[in-house]
Amino acid sequence: MDDSGLMFKTATGDTEAFRELVERYQKSMFNFFLRATANPEDAEDLTQTLFLNLFKSSNKYRKTSSFKTYIYRIASNLAISFARKKKGKTIVPIDNDGQLNNSSFKLSLLKNPSLSLEAGELENKLKTALSKLPPDLSTAIELRVKQGFSYSEIAEVMHKSISAVESMIFRARKILVVELEDFLDYRND
Secondary structure (H helix, E strand, C coil): CCHHHHHHHHHCCCHHHHHHHHHHHHHHHHHHHHHHHCCHHHHHHHHHHHHHHHHHCHHHCCCCCCHHHHHHHHHHHHHHHHHHHCCCCCCCCCCCCCCCCCHHHHHHHHHCCCHHHHHHHHHHHHHHHHHCCCHHHHHHHHHHHHCCCCHHHHHHHHCCCHHHHHHHHHHHHHHHHHHHHHHHHHHHC
């Protein structure tokens, strides 16, 4: 059964349908929150809150978009609220283990170990730069880069227009370039 069908069954009190939804999305939601908070305990709490909210509001679900978009909308709202409560501080590692998510770059590190120090420096600077982004910008970047959402899907998730999403991602990239400028200038010498 598809996700929307499971959600409709959940609204009728079918706990097995809800259990299946949790099994399908628990890992990806936990990873989403882990990247947003950089803290496993916070990620676990947010994941539980997400599924609790999803269950409680199952009778309000309408299939106006894909279920994936729907659940990420709830998750992004929770992540943004959490980040604001933590005074806007959020870290969004690029990969689940905090590494750069670029296999060809990782392969070049294996071939040339002297690049490891530079890669570590870049990862640290990137994490720092990402932590300085406002929560809505970091969420937009997360959905675009890590989750692979289109601009229209991000707009649906974040309740923004496509042009607003384009602007947010442009601003986030601009901030990241400025934050990484010293490192990039240093490496280009």
